[in-house]
Amino acid sequence: METKGIKLPEYILKEKFNIKLDEVAGLEKAKEALKESIINPDKIPTILEKNQNPLKGILLYGFPGVGKTYLAKAIGTQFKGIFLTVFGTTILSKWNSQSKPESIIKDLFDYAKKNKPAVIHLDEIDFITKTNNENDIMNDTTRKLKQEFLNQMQNLNSNDGVVVLGVAQKPWELDPLIMKCFQKKIYINLP
Numbered sequence: 401m402e403t404k405g406i407k408l409p410e411y412i413l414k415e416k417f418n419i420k421l422d423e424v425a426g427l428e429k430a431k432e433a434l435k436e437s438i439i440n441p442d443k444i445p446t447i448l449e450k451n452q453n454p455l456k457g458i459l460l461y462g463f464p465g466v467g468k469t470y471l472a473k474a475i476g477t478q479f480k481g482i483f484l485t486v487f488g489t490t491i492l493s494k495w496n497s498q499s500k501p502e503s504i505i506k507d508l509f510d511y512a513k514k515n516k517p518a519v520i521h522l523d524e525i526d527f528i529t530k531t532n533n534e535n536d537i538m539n540d541t542t543r544k545l546k547q548e549f550l551n552q553m554q555n556l557n558s559n560d561g562v563v564v565l566g567v568a569q570k571p572w573e574l575d576p577l578i579m580k581c582f583q584k585k586i587y588i589n590l591p
Contacts, residue, residue: 416483417473424474427467430586434458434475437584438519438563456556457564457581459525461571462588468567471588472521475565481517484508488527492541501528501541502548509552509562516561525578526568546575553581 421431437458460468476483486508491501512518522528528545556562566582568574 417477419470419474419477421474421478424467424471426591427471427588430460430471430588431474433584433586434471438475438565439478439480455563455583456553457566458584458586459566459568459571459579459582460586460588461568463590464569466588466590468588469523472523472565472567476519476521479517479519481519481561482512482515483519483521484512485521485523488522488524491528491545501545505545505548505552509556512562513560518562519565520562521565521567523567524569525566526570526573546578550577550581 421435424431437455460472462468472485476485486504491504508520512520528542528549553564556564564581571579571585
């Protein structure tokens, strides 16, 4: 997949799902918050939080199997712009030798900015912030990945038309600086 000189790896999904928001059972507050924040692409550059900073990130969190990813896909179906999905486990996979994880994050953000409005759906974001004490290479990779993510989030501005939709099972495992990148946090409760 290539556009405007940036080639994304095939494991970064750029697709429209066929899941309607009304097919997601319950989760009314979460659906409403996501509609207000993402569905209307005209709102992305202008949505402001209480501190008057542009909304850059939304975090969906909760137990496994409660519908976080399904809800994100439903948002992707209704979103009028580009919706990119990448899994944290894929970014750090030892079988992924095509690119350095930090360059994947950079390319992902560059692609989204050049094809705005865009949502970057980072599923399993808690996985990319974990450190593995048994492997120094993994620690260095994780450190570089976190730093690149933080740089990209800090450099996002209201003209970029990009929102990051993170999905996590264990938000308490997120680096505190990464947690601050998500101005809106939505708990997806057990059904």
